[in-house]
Amino acid sequence: MKHPFTLLASLLIFNMLMATRVSLSRSVPTLLKRAPYPHFAPKRLPKSHPCPLWSSSFTFCLTLRKPITTSPSFSRACSSSPSSISATQMAASAAVDEALSANPLLQDFDFPPFDVVHASHVRPGIRALLKKLESDLEELERTVEPTWPKLVVPLEKIVDRLSVVWGVVNHLKAVKDSSELRSAIEEVQPEKVKFSLRLGQSKPIYNAFKAIQDSPDWKTLSEAQKRIVESQIKEAVLSGVALEDDKRENFNKIEQELERLSQKFGENVLDATKKFEKLITDKNEIDGFPATALGLAAQTAVSKGHENATAEDGPWIITLDGPSFLSVMQHARNRSLREEIYRAYVTRASSGDLDNTAIIDSILKLRLEKAKLLNYNNYAEVSMATKMATVEKAEELLEKLRSASWKAGVQDMEDLKNFSKSQDVPEADDLNHWDISFWSERLRESKFDINEEELRPYFSLPKVMDGLFSLANKLFGIDIEPADGLAPVWNNDVRFYRVKDSSGAPIAYFYFDPYTRPSEKRGGAWMDEVLARSRVLSRDGTSPRLPVAHMVCNQSPPVGEKPSLMTFREVETVFHEFGHALQHMLTKQDEGLVAGIRGVEWDAVELPSQFMENWCYHRDTLMSIAKHYETGETLPEEVYLKLLAARTFRAGSLSLRQIRFASVDLKLHTDYIPGGSETIYDVDRRVSERTQVIPPLPEDRFLCGFSHIFGGGYAAGYYSYKWAEVLSADAFSAFEDAGLDNSQAVKETGHKFRETILALGGGKAPLEVFVEFRGREPSPEPLLRHNGLLPVPASA
Ligand SMILES: *[C@@H]1O[C@H](CO)[C@@H](O)[C@H](O)[C@H]1NC(C)=O
Numbered sequence: 029m030k031h032p033f034t035l036l037a038s039l040l041i042f043n044m045l046m047a048t049r050v051s052l053s054r055s056v057p058t059l060l061k062r063a064p065y066p067h068f069a070p071k072r073l074p075k076s077h078p079c080p081l082w083s084s085s086f087t088f089c090l091t092l093r094k095p096i097t098t099s100p101s102f103s104r105a106c107s108s109s110p111s112s113i114s115a116t117q118m119a120a121s122a123a124v125d126e127a128l129s130a131n132p133l134l135q136d137f138d139f140p141p142f143d144v145v146h147a148s149h150v151r152p153g154i155r156a157l158l159k160k161l162e163s164d165l166e167e168l169e170r171t172v173e174p175t176w177p178k179l180v181v182p183l184e185k186i187v188d189r190l191s192v193v194w195g196v197v198n199h200l201k202a203v204k205d206s207s208e209l210r211s212a213i214e215e216v217q218p219e220k221v222k223f224s225l226r227l228g229q230s231k232p233i234y235n236a237f238k239a240i241q242d243s244p245d246w247k248t249l250s251e252a253q254k255r256i257v258e259s260q261i262k263e264a265v266l267s268g269v270a271l272e273d274d275k276r277e278n279f280n281k282i283e284q285e286l287e288r289l290s291q292k293f294g295e296n297v298l299d300a301t302k303k304f305e306k307l308i309t310d311k312n313e314i315d316g317f318p319a320t321a322l323g324l325a326a327q328t329a330v331s332k333g334h335e336n337a338t339a340e341d342g343p344w345i346i347t348l349d350g351p352s353f354l355s356v357m358q359h360a361r362n363r364s365l366r367e368e369i370y371r372a373y374v375t376r377a378s379s380g381d382l383d384n385t386a387i388i389d390s391i392l393k394l395r396l397e398k399a400k401l402l403n404y405n406n407y408a409e410v411s412m413a414t415k416m417a418t419v420e421k422a423e424e425l426l427e428k429l430r431s432a433s434w435k436a437g438v439q440d441m442e443d444l445k446n447f448s449k450s451q452d453v454p455e456a457d458d459l460n461h462w463d464i465s466f467w468s469e470r471l472r473e474s475k476f477d478i479n480e481e482e483l484r485p486y487f488s489l490p491k492v493m494d495g496l497f498s499l500a501n502k503l504f505g506i507d508i509e510p511a512d513g514l515a516p517v518w519n520n521d522v523r524f525y526r527v528k529d530s531s532g533a534p535i536a537y538f539y540f541d542p543y544t545r546p547s548e549k550r551g552g553a554w555m556d557e558v559l560a561r562s563r564v565l566s567r568d569g570t571s572p573r574l575p576v577a578h579m580v581c582n583q584s585p586p587v588g589e590k591p592s593l594m595t596f597r598e599v600e601t602v603f604h605e606f607g608h609a610l611q612h613m614l615t616k617q618d619e620g621l622v623a624g625i626r627g628v629e630w631d632a633v634e635l636p637s638q639f640m641e642n643w644c645y646h647r648d649t650l651m652s653i654a655k656h657y658e659t660g661e662t663l664p665e666e667v668y669l670k671l672l673a674a675r676t677f678r679a680g681s682l683s684l685r686q687i688r689f690a691s692v693d694l695k696l697h698t699d700y701i702p703g704g705s706e707t708i709y710d711v712d713r714r715v716s717e718r719t720q721v722i723p724p725l726p727e728d729r730f731l732c733g734f735s736h737i738f739g740g741g742y743a744a745g746y747y748s749y750k751w752a753e754v755l756s757a758d759a760f761s762a763f764e765d766a767g768l769d770n771s772q773a774v775k776e777t778g779h780k781f782r783e784t785i786l787a788l789g790g791g792k793a794p795l796e797v798f799v800e801f802r803g804r805e806p807s808p809e810p811l812l813r814h815n816g817l818l819p820v821p822a823s824a
Pocket residue numbers: 312313314362363364365368
């Protein structure tokens with residue numbers, strides 16, 4: 029592979045485990061890859077944290093969070109109180125009790141027993157847990173009073189226990205998968221979802237939260253406590269709990285129908301994607317493909333019955349799956365092949381049985397109805413009700429970015445024309461959609477000529493981690509030391525670390541699972557919480573329970589004496605995930621429901637992660653970690669400069685593309701009238717006129733495959749990508765303003781960052797947190813500057 033900065037999106041996976049649980053992940057560049065396991069739309073859970081994860085680079089499609097498949101149950105009958113028990117039942121239940129008392133999932137632990145949990149523990153363990161929590165919930169509903177100890181404390185205990193235990197099995201599925209584990213989890217998952225829904229829609233709990241808000245005690249609550257109450261109420265209201273009976277019935281019907289339609293939308297996209305395949309037997313036809321792409325195409329062929337297919341001799345199969353589609357767009361010299369695949373891609377799921385057009389219209393219609401039932405003007409307002417942005421602010425930001433990116437986008441196109449002309453190709457005067465990625469890649473190669481593989485020896489994992497830890501020390505005054513052996517792990521390569529304050533006191537722990545294990549570990553990199561900081565769940569009765577995080581990567585393992593060597597992209601990824609982990613671990617928030625990454629609005633949650641990525645481009649930081657693993661030689665200056673330059677390559681075009689998606693998403697969820705005079709495609713065309721340098725093909729039906737907003741949880745939320753980029757770039761610019769080379773200033777700014785963004789968790793509104801750190805509201809200027817999209821001042 030020639031270049032480290034492919035046009036590829038980072039595949040970003042959000043994994044909603046439960047109400048207050050977020051898993052943050054970023055994985056290998058892939059388009060439209062299906063999530064390896066179901067992700068739950070969080071909209072009905074008590075506190076939603078859909079986390080959009082993206083990189084500062086181009087993002088086309090994220091892994092989809094599948095909507096909840098279980099119908100919501102509003103009056104779940106409890107099956108756990110048999111009125112009469114026979115003797116045999118009692119004997120049987122004694123045996124079960126014995127087995128249960130040995131079940132590691134049901135034990136009390138400081139750190140989860142990752143080493144002994146087995147697939148066979150999942151069904152009985154989770155079921156027993158749910159039964160217990162169910163009765164705890166009933167007890168809570170019976171005894172609830174509008175006071176902290178009689179409402180939030182027991183509620184947090186329920187939420188936390190489920191989150192922690194479910195987190196253990198879910199984590200094992202991600203890093204130590206087996207068919208037994210998978211089927212056990214699949215079996216109990218619906219039960220767990222059902223419980224989460226029941227919890228989120230409890231009327232007695234909702235009423236108690238309302239009563240707290242109205243009580244004289246309200247004034248005595250801390251800011252974080254108020255945030256908890258408000259967000260619980262908001263989430264409950266948005267899940268229909270507050271509606272009158274007949275409206276609620278209608279609401280539930282709409283919700284179920286929406287769920288069904290989203291599901292159908294996603295299935296159509298998948299089926300349409302699957303339906304297309306192109307067998308290639310003549311290697312000339314895919315001239316230009318790099319070895320990895322040939323390998324992928326051959327592997328696809330093998331999986332489709334061409335058992336003898338090889339990368340070298342074929343046959344090869346091209347599909348509309350992201351990686352396959354992209355390898356054609358970026359590398360196939362055969363222009364008509366590119367055109368054929370492009371046209372197939374942008375018309376997926378737009379005709380015949382798999383046509384999503386009517387489904388989209390129904391979805392938009394029902395979302396509008398839902399919004400009206402909840403007393404909002406449109407669905408975008410519903411979506412924004414739980415986010416940092418407002419509709420106006422998001423629109424305003426998109427317009428600012430659009431106007432700043434337009435000229436650069438036009439220039440990018442000119443550059444491509446000029447470059448393709450210099451390569452003497454007939455299409456130079458007539459570049460079309462299917463030429464853009466291809467010529468961009470050629471131009472990138474000619475301009476930067478960075479060989480990803482050749483850079484690896486400069487980035488050995490141990491040095492990168494050392495550099496990252498010393499950066500964290502410099503910025504935030506923390507010490508990170510190995511604590512292997514303190515906590516059980518699931519694989520011998522997993523490391524365990526203790527994070528200490530400047531006083532030497534432990535404040536957090538984290539696991540780091542660095543290497544790829546294709547047979548049992550899913551791809552990509554992610555961060556997840558294991559335990560959140562919490563006063564209520566104190567282990568010793570006095571000090572808060574300390575937060576624990578997961579960091580998972582998929583680096584190539586060391587071979588013999590040779591350490592794991594990373595690409596620059598992988599270095600960025602580790603910094604990114606570590607940023608999430610820092611927010612979780614350095615929190616000073618003792619209210620468990622809003623500690624660390626919990627309770628942070630989803631359009632703000634990528635701030636610390638993308639913030640950390642910026643340091644990879646900081647010369648001193650990068651040079652201190654980029655040492656050749658054998659010779660100790662530092663990364664050559666000219667390579668660093670190329671990395672820096674490549675960062676802004678085609679930034680205008682990439683930005684415009686995201687703005688098109690974000691804008692059409694907002695338009696469809698604000699003023700579009702389903703069934704009115706304009707079609708969804710008209711809206712897209714209108715948006716594209718202002719955001720696309722080459723207008724889309726008249727037959728472009730990309731909306732039919734826009735699973736983020738119709739099959740996942742991103743409706744009126746796609747803007748979040750840009751929103752969070754703005755926040756993180758602006759946060760980093762505080763360090764630039766202070767002077768990146770002024771170590772005292774960096775330290776002071778780092779301290780401030782730690783005390784605000786990293787410390788406050790979800791306990792304070794994210795805008796206030798930002799203002800507290802930055803001294804003003806966010807500005808898009810730093811992002812535009814980092815992207816090279818600000819006009820250079822005339823006088824220097
Ligand atoms: C280019 O691709 C088209 C469409 O797949 C195919 O018909 C044609 O034979 C290819 N040309 C070459 C030179 O391989």
